[in-house]
Amino acid sequence: MFGLHYNLERNAIGLVLAIVVVAGIGGFIEIAPLFTIDETVEQDADMRVYTPLEVAGRNIYIREGCYACHSQMIRTLRDDVDRYGPYSLAVESQYDHPMLWGSKRTGPDLARVGDKYSDAWNTAHLNNPRDLVPESKMPAYRWLLRNELKTEDLGLHLAALRKVGVPYTDEMIANASIDAYAQANPDTNDAPALAERYGDATHIRMFDGDGARLTEMDALVAYLQVLGKMTDAAYQPDLPEAQ
Template identity: 75%
Template structure:
């Protein structure tokens, strides 16, 4: 074998051909599954879209590097399913650009955190994690409650997502800024438009407790509260497997 390697390394053409061959095999292994993607991704007719406020929260989540400590992918292992809920399905991430599956768990997996805690709990946890989880090593994010959420570019964010295949309508893109404000103010004039465009199941409330001001805290909590709630496909699959 050593002789073969020495001979191969002395032949530039042979060495280049060997590299191309190995690269081709690796490329084929990675690309071939994409041809069966329609068969491997589950169907979810009830799949919802992120609202502009939830998408803004996702952007903040990414900006602050939350994915570095929290994964969003529950494996099929029994201990993970018992702790976090049904294992993650590919369809649940079809509108995530980029996906935030992750593999590092300094903190718990957040794939199904939506609805698990109240908005007040999330706000308190983000302001000072030790107040609700004494052993937490998570940094404080209280300043998100003081930061006014910038909504001027939300329409462009939705348009960019649409270019990647997320089925946002032009109406959603046009009304992105007003829908973000409307979702965090249930008594405001914009709340009805949010439900009309994104569905009756949309969370509409003052996420940070103050409906008169739209903050980055509103956006992040809105995003956390929708995780695992965009579709019920995983829970349906679990229920059918038990029958």
């Protein structure tokens, strides 16, 4: 083996050809599964898209670096499933750009945190985690309650997501700013139209408890409350059991 290696080092053409062959084998192993991706990725006709307010909340989640301490991918391990719920499926991230699977769990996985806690709990926890969990190492995000949410460019965010495959309609894009306000103000006249565009399962309520202002806290809590709720595919009885 070492003799072959020494000989290749002395032969530039042979070394180049060997590198090409090895890289080709590695590339084929990585690329080949893509030809069967349609057979391996689940499909769900009822998969819904994020509302404009949830998109804004997801952007804040990214901006604040929440993905650095929280994963959004439950592995197919029994311990993971017992603690967090059914393991994550590819279809659940179908409309996530970028993916937020994460690689570190300083805090718990959030893939199924939607509706696990009340809006008031999430608001209080984000405002100061130690008010609810004294031993928490999570920083406080008090400015989320102070900062009013910018909605003027939400239509552009939806249009950009449509270019990468998220099925937003022209109507959704045109009404993005209005829908963001409506989702956090259930008494507004625009709330029924929001529910019609995004489905009856859409959460329409005052997420931060204050209907007078639309804040970044409204957006982030709205996003957290739909994690794991975009589709019921993970709860189908025909899925393999965790290992």
